Amino acid sequence: MQRRLRIFAERIINTVREPLLVLNKNYEVVMANPAFYETFHACPVQSHGQSFFEMGNPGWHQEGLREKLQGVFDADQSFENHEVTCNAPGGIKTFHINARRLESFDDRAEGNSNLLLLSLQDISERKRAELNEQEKVKAELANQTKSSFLANLSHEIRTPLSSIIGFADLLQREEAPDSPKATYVEIIRNNARHLLDLVGEVLDLSKIEARKFELASTEVFLFHEIGLVFDILRSKAKEKNLTMELISSPQVPEVIFTDPTRFRQILINLLGNAIKFTHQGGVKLLVGLCPTGLLQLSVVDTGVGIPPPMRDLIFDQFSQAKMPGAKNHEGTGLGLTLSRELARLLGGDIVLTESEEGKGSRFDIYLSPGSSSCTSHSLAPAPPPMPKIEGHRASLQGIRVLLAEDGIDIQALYERILTYEGADVEVVENGEEAIRAATSQHFDIILMDHRMPILDGLEATTRLRALGYASPILALTANATKEERDASLAAGCNDFLCKPIDSITLCESVAKWGTARLQQSI
Numbered sequence: 037m038q039r040r041l042r043i044f045a046e047r048i049i050n051t052v053r054e055p056l057l058v059l060n061k062n063y064e065v066v067m068a069n070p071a072f073y074e075t076f077h078a079c080p081v082q083s084h085g086q087s088f089f090e091m092g093n094p095g096w097h098q099e100g101l102r103e104k105l106q107g108v109f110d111a112d113q114s115f116e117n118h119e120v121t122c123n124a125p126g127g128i129k130t131f132h133i134n135a136r137r138l139e140s141f142d143d144r145a146e147g148n149s150n151l152l153l154l155s156l157q158d159i160s161e162r163k164r165a166e167l168n169e170q171e172k173v174k175a176e177l178a179n180q181t182k183s184s185f186l187a188n189l190s191h192e193i194r195t196p197l198s199s200i201i202g203f204a205d206l207l208q209r210e211e212a213p214d215s216p217k218a219t220y221v222e223i224i225r226n227n228a229r230h231l232l233d234l235v236g237e238v239l240d241l242s243k244i245e246a247r248k249f250e251l252a253s254t255e256v257f258l259f260h261e262i263g264l265v266f267d268i269l270r271s272k273a274k275e276k277n278l279t280m281e282l283i284s285s286p287q288v289p290e291v292i293f294t295d296p297t298r299f300r301q302i303l304i305n306l307l308g309n310a311i312k313f314t315h316q317g318g319v320k321l322l323v324g325l326c327p328t329g330l331l332q333l334s335v336v337d338t339g340v341g342i343p344p345p346m347r348d349l350i351f352d353q354f355s356q357a358k359m360p361g362a363k364n365h366e367g368t369g370l371g372l373t374l375s376r377e378l379a380r381l382l383g384g385d386i387v388l389t390e391s392e393e394g395k396g397s398r399f400d401i402y403l404s405p406g407s408s409s410c411t412s413h414s415l416a417p418a419p420p421p422m423p424k425i426e427g428h429r430a431s432l433q434g435i436r437v438l439l440a441e442d443g444i445d446i447q448a449l450y451e452r453i454l455t456y457e458g459a460d461v462e463v464v465e466n467g468e469e470a471i472r473a474a475t476s477q478h479f480d481i482i483l484m485d486h487r488m489p490i491l492d493g494l495e496a497t498t499r500l501r502a503l504g505y506a507s508p509i510l511a512l513t514a515n516a517t518k519e520e521r522d523a524s525l526a527a528g529c530n531d532f533l534c535k536p537i538d539s540i541t542l543c544e545s546v547a548k549w550g551t552a553r554l555q556q557s558i
Contacts (some may be wrong), residue, residue: 055156077125083421132157188240194514198536199445200228205539225401237370244377252296258292265303272311279318282365293406298378305371306335314339333401341393435456435550438479440470442488453539465497480548486555496528501528508549
C-alpha cells in the first residue's frame with residue numbers, strides 16, 4: 037500500500053510544471069520532479085540523497101532559508117513566497133519558495149517521520165518587469181526633478197540677464213553710434229543675448245526629454261520666414277566677407293503649416309553654424325520638395341568641414357566637433373542636437389549629407405510642410421510686413437502704471453524705461469502691497485511679477501479679480517514655459533511677458549493695454 041501511494045505521489049509530482057522537491061529532516065533530496073532537473077540542469081542520480089544546501093547553489097543560503105525550513109519541521113510553520121535569487125542555466129533567476137510539511141510515505145522509517153515539500157515558482161520575468169517599471173518611475177522622477185531644476189535655473193539666470201540687457205539698451209540710446217562706449221555696450225548686449233540663447237537651448241532640450249514640449253502649428257509664409265532668418269544672420273556673414281545665397285525650386289509651396297518659432301530656430305542654428313565655421317566663400321540655402329512630399333532645406337557651406345571621426349558625434353549632447361583651423365567654439369554643443377529633435381517633432385529630420393575637410397559641409401533639413409503642400413501652385417496671400425527691430429517706442433503719456441516687482445535692479449530698469457516714455461510709475465515689492473495700492477488708487481495697468489515675497493503675483497492677481505478689479509494686469513516672469521503662461525491667464529492676467537523684456541516690447545505692451553483702459557476712463 038505504501039509503495040502504491042509513493043508511486044501515485046511521484047506521478048502527481050512529475051506532472052507539475054514548476055520545480056518540486058521533497059526533503060527529509062536532514063534536508064536530503066528524497067524526490068524531485070523533471071521540472072526541477074530541467075530548470076537547474078541537475079542529474080537525478082547525483083541529486084538523490086544529496087543535501088539541499090550542498091547542491092552548490094548560493095541562492096539556497098539567502099535570507100535565513102534554513103531557519104525557516106527548520107520551523108516547518110519543528111512547528112509545522114509552512115510559508116509562501118520566500119524570495120531567493122539563484123544561479124541557473126541561462127542566467128540569474130528569481131524564485132518564490134513555498135514549503136509544506138508532509139507525512140512520510142513509510143511510517144516505519146525510523147527518524148524519517150516527516151517530509152518537506154518545496155515548490156519553486158519562477159518569477160524572473162515578473163521581477164524584471166517590476167524592476168523596469170521602477171526604473172521607469174525613477175527616470176520620470178529624475179526628468180521631473182531636472183525639468184524643475186532647469187526651470188528654476190532659467191528663472192535665476194534670466195532675471196539678471198534682464199537687467200544686463202535692459203541697462204545696455206538704455207546706455208546704447210544715450211551714446212553716439214560710433215563712440216567707443218557704444219561698441220562696448222554692443223559687446224555686452226551680444227554676449228548677454230548669447231547666454232540667453234544657451235539657457236533657452238538647455239531648457240528646450242530638457243522639455244523634449246521629459247516629453248513636455250509642445251509645438252504650435254499655424255500658417256507660415258515660407259520665404260518671409262527665411263528672409264527674417266537671413267536678416268538676423270546677414271551682419272555676421274558680412275563681418276567675415278561671406279556671401280549668403282537662397283536658391284529655391286519652383287515646386288516649393290509659398291505657405292506651409294508648422295511652428296514658425298521652431299522653424300526659425302532650426303534655420304538660425306544650422307545657418308549660424310555654417311557661418312561660424314566658414315572663413316571664405318559663403319553659405320547657400322537650397323529649398324526644394326522631396327518626392328515624399330517633405331520640405332527639404334539644404335545648408336551648404338565652404339567652411340572647414342568635419343573630420344570623419346567627428347561626424348558620428350556632432351548630434352550628441354554637449355559634444356562639439358574639433359575642426360582643424362577653427363577658432364574656439366562658443367556654445368554648449370546643444371544646437372545641432374536640439375535642432376534635430378525639433379525637426380523630428382515637426383515631422384522630419386536633419387542629416388549630415390556630405391562633408392570634406394577644407395571644402396565644406398552640407399546638412400539637409402527635412403520638415404513636413406503640413407496640409408498646404410497640395411496647393412503649392414495656388415496664389416498665396418501676401419505675407420505680413422517685416423517687423424521692425426528698431427523704431428519709435430509708443431508714447432505712454434498719461435498712463436499710470438503699477439509695477440509689482442521685488443528685484444531692485446528690474447524695478448529701476450522698468451521704471452526708467454516707462455517714465456522715459458511718459459508713464460507715471462509707482463513701484464511695490466510684493467503682492468500684498470500691490471493689492472493695497474490697486475484698491476486705493478487708480479492705475480491704468482499693473483505689471484505683476486510672478487515670484488515675490490509675502491504674496492506672489494499669481495495669488496495677488498487672483499485676489500484682485502475676486503474683488504472685481506477690472507484694469508489690465510500683465511504677468512512678468514523669467515520662467516518661459518507654457519505652464520507658466522497658462523497659470524497666468526487662469527489667474528486673471530490679460531497678457532504674459534517673459535524676461536528679458538526689451539524696451540520696445542515693454543512699452544508697446546503697456547501702450548496697448550494701458551491706452552485702452554485710459555480711453556475707457558475718459
